[in-house]
Amino acid sequence: MTRLRLAGAALLAAAALLASACVSVTNPEGWAPPVLDGTALYLTTDHGHISRTALAADGRSATAAWTFPDKEIKADDKLRPNAAYGPPILADGRVYYATYEAGVFALNAETGRPEWPEEGKTTASAIKGNIAGGLAYANGILFFGTTEGRLYGWYAANGAPAQGWETPLQFDSGIWATPVAIGGTLYVATMNGELHAIRISDRSPAWPQPLKISGAIPDLVALDDARLFVPSINRHVYIVEAATGRVLTDFRAKDWVWTAPALDGNRLFFGDFGGHIYGLDISTSPATELWSPASTEGHRVKAAPVIVDDVLVVADRGPVVTFIDARSGEVLNRVPIDGAGTVRANLLAANGGAYILTTKARLFFANPANRSVIEVPVSGVKR
């Protein structure tokens, strides 16, 4: 009997393991950051839904004006964006936003209803692959890449392919990073470690050859008109001259870097997946470290930090909000956010602090003045 009980217990343990294996599947959730336009705060909540909220004058509460797709509108019933990874673009009185599975939408900023595609329709069938990044906007054209290595250029006015972009530009590997437009050049990073510079006018290469690095490039950010921040999962961060593709800095981090940085003059701050926070002086080439890496005590850092009044605010996957003295790298305070999911979306600097959006669509405000974190109640979001 003892043997049978042992066998039963072992079977139960094995079943528990099986269950844990089953729940470890990771579905797309998205990490589009909040975007502020005056008092209009755009939040991408769960399953790729987007809401326009009105932020109160003190910035400590918000009320939703609309949500898209809207569960109360029949035409939206079948829309399944699933996730959104890039920030919405606010232009022309519209909100342009790219979703993982339902393509791109142009919404009327006031009403939240689609200007294109038609009500109840998506642009997914016109796209090969999923959109794991966001949109770049230049010359009235929206550019976005897909996980199957296609780069599309659509007129923002009507969603039709732009002249010269009737067919997507094809790359050898997926495009996960949001493309970057500087002047007339579009910069596109691929998951096989290539960075391309393409002239928007005729799609010709702006560099003699693409920059090739040894790891996937999941993110791409313009530091200014002359330099690009190129993080890679090969644990390196590159600062690249936009005009020539020359690597100005090749910085070796301690873990994967998949985030945007915070920039303050010539000081650059970012975290890695090992929970290290780096401060670099990029006035020199190569860049030099400002201080020994600070720590989030091992919590992965996916969200871009922000810097306010020489205090660096970092929200990690814990999620814990860490306040760091940007001059010395000293950790000033750590505030856990319990029961709010996790933080992957880049932080938003506004109202003298940082807004933090969690995967459970809860909004927090980190105040560097007193190193505290409070929840910002958001009412009226239809989920």
Add this chain to the structure above:
Amino acid sequence: MGELFTIALLNPMVNLLVLLNNVLFGSFGLAIIAFTILVRVVTFPLTYRQLHVTRQMQAIQPRVQEINKKYSDPKRRQEEMMKLYREAGVNPLGCLGPMLIQFPILIALYSAVRIALPNSPEALEKLSSHVYDWAYLQHALPVKEFFLGMDLRHPNLLMVVLVGITTYAQSKTTVTVSTDERVRQQQAMMNVMLPLMFAFFALQFPSGVSLYWVVNSIVGIGFNILIYGFKPLGIEPFFKVRAPAPAPAAAEPAPAAAAVSSAPELRTPTHGPGRSKRQNRRRRSQ
């Protein structure tokens, strides 16, 4: 326990998969195939032990039936049964140990395939905690998701059909221990239901996982044929099972039961492995 499972089993498997992906021309489909075969070959001693005990159990089935018929008192029946197991040198729980060891390995194998093939940006982010700090591995990520024109991240109808067929074939090559007609009928029903059930699961699974399952079943079929043989095709078992020692005659053997309790019959399972040539010669001479 979860952490031990991850560190000791899951992470090595994920890294082995990525390594194989690099070695096999960046094809994750080939990596899954090679990986499944490799793990099944490495765990073959466990599989062999499990199947071996099953064959032993099968060999003593006629005598189990005999005891069941003869003794109506459950306690006495149990005693006789234990005596039989002891005399025949068979441990009825003997196949449980290897199975329990294999179970976490199979779960890890399945999880490793799912983890190494990220189906979302979040999944790739999560993969970072499983991959070792070795540039050769990290440069390969994310792995290419296409194999023979199919996206390994999504379900594929061809793979669904193959899962059903190979699961059915595997159950057909597996020996049924019991000689009880009712149990056999249940087994026959399971042989049909199980493939249908797995095919249904495959409709929801990424085809990378289905590919693993198909290869796993094909290897399982190979092992079954090696150990049991395959009667319909006249294939004899490659590995011979030492027959359990014949038990002394029961107190009052029934005439019909006496025939099945004879030593040659004990060595000759009624289904599956087939008889050896020597056994056939002996039967003819009798």
